[in-house]
Amino acid sequence: MFLQALAAKAETIDAALDRYLRQASENPPVIHEAMRYSVFAGGKRLRPALTLAAAQAVGAPERLVLPAACAIELIHTYSLIHDDLPAMDNDDLRRGKPTNHRVFGEAVALLAGSALFALAFEVLAGCRRDGGLAAERILAVVEEVAAACGTAGLIGGQALDVVSVSRTVSEAELEAVHRAKTGALFRAAVRAGAVLGGASPVQLERLTVFAEHFGLAFQITDDILDVTGYAEQTGKAVGSDARNRKHTYVSVCGLEAARRRGAESSAAALAALEEFGPEADFLRQAAEFIVSREF
Amino acid sequence: MFLQALAAKAETIDAALDRYLRQASENPPVIHEAMRYSVFAGGKRLRPALTLAAAQAVGAPERLVLPAACAIELIHTYSLIHDDLPAMDNDDLRRGKPTNHRVFGEAVALLAGSALFALAFEVLAGCRRDGGLAAERILAVVEEVAAACGTAGLIGGQALDVVSVSRTVSEAELEAVHRAKTGALFRAAVRAGAVLGGASPVQLERLTVFAEHFGLAFQITDDILDVTGYAEQTGKAVGSDARNRKHTYVSVCGLEAARRRGAESSAAALAALEEFGPEADFLRQAAEFIVSREF
Numbered sequence: 001m002f003l004q005a006l007a008a009k010a011e012t013i014d015a016a017l018d019r020y021l022r023q024a025s026e027n028p029p030v031i032h033e034a035m036r037y038s039v040f041a042g043g044k045r046l047r048p049a050l051t052l053a054a055a056q057a058v059g060a061p062e063r064l065v066l067p068a069a070c071a072i073e074l075i076h077t078y079s080l081i082h083d084d085l086p087a088m089d090n091d092d093l094r095r096g097k098p099t100n101h102r103v104f105g106e107a108v109a110l111l112a113g114s115a116l117f118a119l120a121f122e123v124l125a126g127c128r129r130d131g132g133l134a135a136e137r138i139l140a141v142v143e144e145v146a147a148a149c150g151t152a153g154l155i156g157g158q159a160l161d162v163v164s165v166s167r168t169v170s171e172a173e174l175e176a177v178h179r180a181k182t183g184a185l186f187r188a189a190v191r192a193g194a195v196l197g198g199a200s201p202v203q204l205e206r207l208t209v210f211a212e213h214f215g216l217a218f219q220i221t222d223d224i225l226d227v228t229g230y231a232e233q234t235g236k237a238v239g240s241d242a243r244n245r246k247h248t249y250v251s252v253c254g255l256e257a258a259r260r261r262g263a264e265s266s267a268a269a270l271a272a273l274e275e276f277g278p279e280a281d282f283l284r285q286a287a288e289f290i291v292s293r294e295f
Numbered sequence: 296m297f298l299q300a301l302a303a304k305a306e307t308i309d310a311a312l313d314r315y316l317r318q319a320s321e322n323p324p325v326i327h328e329a330m331r332y333s334v335f336a337g338g339k340r341l342r343p344a345l346t347l348a349a350a351q352a353v354g355a356p357e358r359l360v361l362p363a364a365c366a367i368e369l370i371h372t373y374s375l376i377h378d379d380l381p382a383m384d385n386d387d388l389r390r391g392k393p394t395n396h397r398v399f400g401e402a403v404a405l406l407a408g409s410a411l412f413a414l415a416f417e418v419l420a421g422c423r424r425d426g427g428l429a430a431e432r433i434l435a436v437v438e439e440v441a442a443a444c445g446t447a448g449l450i451g452g453q454a455l456d457v458v459s460v461s462r463t464v465s466e467a468e469l470e471a472v473h474r475a476k477t478g479a480l481f482r483a484a485v486r487a488g489a490v491l492g493g494a495s496p497v498q499l500e501r502l503t504v505f506a507e508h509f510g511l512a513f514q515i516t517d518d519i520l521d522v523t524g525y526a527e528q529t530g531k532a533v534g535s536d537a538r539n540r541k542h543t544y545v546s547v548c549g550l551e552a553a554r555r556r557g558a559e560s561s562a563a564a565l566a567a568l569e570e571f572g573p574e575a576d577f578l579r580q581a582a583e584f585i586v587s588r589e590f
Binding site for chain 1: 322323325326327330377380381382383401402403405406409410412413414415416417419420421423429430431433434435437438440441442444445446448449450451453454455457458471
């Protein structure tokens with residue numbers, strides 16, 4: 001049921017992403033091919049769906065925040081392309097397909113990633129022309145999304161990961177990595193939808209708590225699946241974290257404790273939605289799904 | 296005289312950049328070290344100085360556009376770090392110092408560049424809190440700066456450069472590369488200052504023409520200096536374009552024609568400023584300086 005609802009949102013998001021990528025300049029074609037290759041490589045659109053759902057949870061229509069949702073997915077795709085590069089994780093497969101640099105070469109992959117990053121902010125700022133959104137609110141979201149991409153978010157998490165590869169870490173340190181590396185973008189995705197959708201301060205606060213627990217539950221499950229999953233389902237080689245000497249919840253806490261922590265985070269995410277009505281059902285289903293998924 | 300005026304503006308910009316970089320999160324330290332290393336590697340701050348000067352040309356105080364000027368310089372620094380990477384130009388020296396990846400390694404250099412890119416948008420959007428600027432105007436600048444970083448600007452120019460390395464190009468194609476690769480950011484730098492400074496439509500149009508000719512004059516002179524300059528002055532190895540099989544105005548048009556084209560562009564930039572009073576003198580001096588410089 002959740003997967004059906006997610007697929008419906010993904011369809012809306014895909015159509016909008018296709019439009020934005022067509023609007024971009026055509027020269028030279030290879031860079032646009034590379035951008036499209038990774039944007040349409042089978043992502044489930046979980047992050048942008050959360051943006052749409054957060055807006056709905058506060059009573060706003062999803063089309064109002066569709067550009068912001070697309071911006072979040074463009075940033076997610078940029079971060080995957082750059083993370084896979086030889087200088088970083090040097091991965092050959094992503095979602096069961098050759099990674100961007102394996103197809104287009106390192107130079108084009110690097111540029112395609114950065115172009116998606118730039119396009120995200122162009123799309124986000126451009127949504128002021130759609131009408132219905134105050135410039136002040138959009139600007140607050142630009143600032144927050146940018147911060148989530150910087151050293152307090154995505155980049156900081158990656159950097160912590162890079163420097164901690166060769167030493168042992170505590171569970172608290174691991175959580176700091178993941179709060180930055182995956183958590184910050186989930187948080188920004190949900191808050192972008194909430195802020196643009198006109199959330200009250202209390203609603204925004206509750207949705208932020210939801211997003212933080214959700215991100216943690218997502219990451220813990222990701223770590224578990226890297227050990228217990230099947231390559232066909234996760235789309236990447238099983239055990240790749242261990243081979244890359246990455247710290248995971250499983251390697252730091254053990255499988256049992258990781259499962260327990262995942263379930264706790266999912267429950268905490270659900271609890272944060274208590275005051276919301278049925279318009280937050282997508283978010284509720286997402287919090288339940290995220291720890292039970294097999295891919 | 297111009298260099299003195301530029302140095303005064305550079306001092307203001309450096310102090311602001313230092314503040315912004317201090318505000319960023321501290322964890323892990325290596326990424327901040329790498330960011331600061333390249334931001335404070337001796338750049339002349341020409342692009343952000345143009346942002347300040349464009350605001351002054353339309354009667355606005357420079358402090359109003361200081362965050363935007365810093366954002367432009369952060370983006371410029373990000374693009375230099377990524378351009379120097381082994382997958383791109385594989386340069387060892389930049390402004391006479393080892394390039395970022397030679398000091399910090401490829402992974403950290405890649406991340407530091409992206410962190411500066413993200414910080415640029417955070418700083419730009421954050422300037423709404425300084426007061427004095429309408430959110431609508433800042434948002435227009437966010438969109439324009441982002442577009443200048445994407446496939447219609449920096450990235451498009453780099454990509455054109457990458458795909459044209461092994462074939463001959465016409466002068467028109469070369470100009471398209473440079474209009475994107477270096478021109479777009481000069482254009483965005485000037486227009487950001489003008490838009491935020493409250494330029495009239497006619498003023499904005501004239502300053503845009505100025506910026507386009509200025510960017511061309513800058514690039515042509517850069518190409519000439521790569522052939523005729525001294526490593527101690529340009530801070531990079533002379534002849535590096537030829538070694539990287541890069542097309543330049545000198546390789547495509549010859550040295551004489553390149554000098555003539557440079558002088559024409561400088562004159563056209565100056566002509567675009569005719570309707571402005573003495574408050575545009577910095578821009579005038581810049582247009583004269585840019586083709587006579589020896590570094």
